[in-house]
Amino acid sequence: MNKFLWPAxxxxxxxxxxxxxxxxxxxxxxxxxxxTAATTPSAQSTGVADSQVASSALPADPRKDxxxxxxxxxxxxxxxxxVVKDQYxxxxxxxxxxxxxxxxxxxxxxxxxxxxxSREYNLALGQKRAEAVRKALVVxxxxxxxxxxxxxxxxxxxxxxxxxxxxxxxxxxxxxxGDE
Amino acid sequence: xxxxxxLLHLLFLILLGASFSARAAMEIQVVGGSAQQIAVAxxxxxxxxxxxxxxxxxxxxxxxxxxxxxxxxxTAGTQQPTTPAQVxxxxxxxxxxxxxxxxxxxxxxxxxxxxxFHLLDVVKQTQLAAFSYNVSAGQWRxxxxxxxxxxxxKLTGIPGAFGSRIAYVQKQGTRYELRVADADxxxxxxxxxxxxxxxxxxxxxxxxxxxxxxxxxxxxIVYVQSLxxxxxxxxxxxxxxxxxxxxxxxxxxxxxxxxxxEASQVYLIxxxxxGLTRLTRSASIDTEPVFSPDGKSVYFTSDRGGSxxxxxxxxxxxxxxxxxxxGSYNVSPTVSPDGRFLAYINRDEGRFRVMLHELASxxxxxxxxxxxxxxPSFAPNGQAVLYATVEGGRGVLGTVTLDGQTRARLSxxxxxxxxxxxxx
Numbered sequence: 270m271n272k273f274l275w276p277a278x279x280x281x282x283x284x285x286x287x288x289x290x291x292x293x294x295x296x297x298x299x300x301x302x303x304x305t306a307a308t309t310p311s312a313q314s315t316g317v318a319d320s321q322v323a324s325s326a327l328p329a330d331p332r333k334d335x336x337x338x339x340x341x342x343x344x345x346x347x348x349x350x351x352v353v354k355d356q357y358x359x360x361x362x363x364x365x366x367x368x369x370x371x372x373x374x375x376x377x378x379x380x381x382x383x384x385x386x387s388r389e390y391n392l393a394l395g396q397k398r399a400e401a402v403r404k405a406l407v408v409x410x411x412x413x414x415x416x417x418x419x420x421x422x423x424x425x426x427x428x429x430x431x432x433x434x435x436x437x438x439x440x441x442x443x444x445x446x447g448d449e
Numbered sequence: 450x451x452x453x454x455x456l457l458h459l460l461f462l463i464l465l466g467a468s469f470s471a472r473a474a475m476e477i478q479v480v481g482g483s484a485q486q487i488a489v490a491x492x493x494x495x496x497x498x499x500x501x502x503x504x505x506x507x508x509x510x511x512x513x514x515x516x517x518x519x520x521x522x523x524t525a526g527t528q529q530p531t532t533p534a535q536v537x538x539x540x541x542x543x544x545x546x547x548x549x550x551x552x553x554x555x556x557x558x559x560x561x562x563x564x565x566f567h568l569l570d571v572v573k574q575t576q577l578a579a580f581s582y583n584v585s586a587g588q589w590r591x592x593x594x595x596x597x598x599x600x601x602x603k604l605t606g607i608p609g610a611f612g613s614r615i616a617y618v619q620k621q622g623t624r625y626e627l628r629v630a631d632a633d634x635x636x637x638x639x640x641x642x643x644x645x646x647x648x649x650x651x652x653x654x655x656x657x658x659x660x661x662x663x664x665x666x667x668x669x670i671v672y673v674q675s676l677x678x679x680x681x682x683x684x685x686x687x688x689x690x691x692x693x694x695x696x697x698x699x700x701x702x703x704x705x706x707x708x709x710x711e712a713s714q715v716y717l718i719x720x721x722x723x724g725l726t727r728l729t730r731s732a733s734i735d736t737e738p739v740f741s742p743d744g745k746s747v748y749f750t751s752d753r754g755g756s757x758x759x760x761x762x763x764x765x766x767x768x769x770x771x772x773x774x775x776g777s778y779n780v781s782p783t784v785s786p787d788g789r790f791l792a793y794i795n796r797d798e799g800r801f802r803v804m805l806h807e808l809a810s811x812x813x814x815x816x817x818x819x820x821x822x823x824x825p826s827f828a829p830n831g832q833a834v835l836y837a838t839v840e841g842g843r844g845v846l847g848t849v850t851l852d853g854q855t856r857a858r859l860s861x862x863x864x865x866x867x868x869x870x871x872x873x
Binding site for chain 1: 646648649664667668669688689690692693706708711712713734736737750757778780781794796801823824867868
């Protein structure tokens with residue numbers, strides 16, 4: 270199994286560091302991709318490729334390696350904003366790489382909202398945050414079939430206070446793999 | 450010896466406590482009242498041996514007071530008639546009573562009771578209503594609510610809603626219970642127990658089923674559950690989130706909110722999960738649908754104009770029209786049974802309150818003075834709105850009359866109640 274994975278991961282790490290033209294070719298071998306994927310900058314994904322190569326040499330799950338960006342699972346949003354901030358690009362590129370390398374992996378994007386206002390409307394706001402992350406991953410070349418954007422709205426807050434820092438903590442999308 | 454006794458005593462207390470919490474139900478506090486109240490004297494019904502507690506007139510009185518439209522005339526220190534023939538009308542007129550309720554409870558075979566009552570017009574000295582019921586002990590509160598409905602309808606001309614039921618979600622720690630209770634919060638029955646959140650319960654128009662959203666499968670899914678046998682089915686479990694169920698007036702279809710195609714949009718689906726059609730088509734959030742009573746329109750919340758507002762569109766689709774205009778946040782619409790009013794949650798300077806909106810005139814009025822109101826729903830007779838709010842950091846339920854003059858709180862100590870819905 271590992272023998273088969275090795276070349277694929279190496280190829281990925283090469284494309285991640287290399288030109289966008291090559292990236293498109295390699296991606297076509299794993300998943301049919303929208304053409305927009307070719308425009309995605311991949312300069313910051315060097316570290317991703319490194320960690321994937323390193324971890325595939327180990328029996329450990331790379332997603333559980335605290336040093337890997339794959340261990341980062343939360344995307345935070347500004348107040349009243351549904352834009353994925355640039356600081357999450359490297360982390361999302363890492364997850365995109367992992368998903369592309371494992372066609373059977375499934376990622377669930379769980380959107381959240383703060384407690385103010387209607388529960389159903391907050392469910393829709395959380396969904397908007399989950400959708401923003403889903404779209405970013407699709408742009409990075411992940412198959413939509415591997416992704417599901419859902420919302421917990423205000424129902425499962427990570428921070429339970431009724432203050433601005435708690436609200437900020439809950440304006441968030443979490444990335445959870447289907448087998449976790 | 451002392452120690453054994455105290456242990457026994459302790460055991461007794463624990464058992465007592467256990468039976469208490471199993472019966473725990475909401476307590477009610479009423480504030481305010483209408484300026485024009487009808488004065489009713491209720492003579493305690495002649496009791497039968499072994500009749501359940503509390504006395505029927507106590508339950509009837511609590512119901513009538515909660516409506517804000519009645520005041521009670523003291524029945525102490527005067528005659529205690531139990532039949533119309535015994536009534537000295539002059540005495541009651543002198544006490545300022547407009548109406549007088551008298552009655553009797555008679556024990557029957559097999560632990561049943563016959564309840565007879567007469568509602569009398571004190572001024573005209575005539576009988577307004579008289580009924581007799583044969584009931585089991587388990588129907589005690591139900592029959593009291595029915596008597597209250599009769600008194601309410603005879604004296605106001607509007608059907609009562611005291612015999613109706615409410616659904617709500619109770620949270621204790623990390624445990625959620627979807628409950629159905631009498632309109633006064635008593636007789637609670639748990640219909641769903643879950644370690645994951647439950648939101649948005651809605652009674653079917655005939656009251657026999659509940660639609661709700663459960664997160665038990667790690668994502669929001671819409672269920673419909675029979676209140677008769679507890680059987681339930683997943684009605685909407687599509688990819689993405691499934692939420693905000695609303696019954697069509699004929700009980701055959703639901704409006705639901707799905708994200709399977711893109712951002713939260715309103716769809717129509719048969720109550721058995723078949724026949725999905727998309728109703729709204731926008732790139733914005735469209736959620737919280739509710740049918741008009743004639744089934745021809747759907748009101749919903751949308752942020753298509755930049756802030757969440759209430760919109761209306763035909764149940765057959767087409768363009769939506771904006772309905773709410775006051776302020777930058779209006780959500781969670783509910784329609785009165787006669788279709789004349791909307792109630793929804795309005796945010797103004799950080800305060801979330803229940804707003805009443807008369808559709809014909811466009812006039813609006815804030816009904817509550819709390820700050821974190823949610824989930825309004827109309828009483829089946831359209832005379833009050835049930836909603837959730839927060840008091841002392843805890844979720845409680847409240848009712849408010851359409852004139853905003855009478856508010857009641859339904860709360861149970863130590864329990865967080867939310868997501869109420871009023872049904873038949």
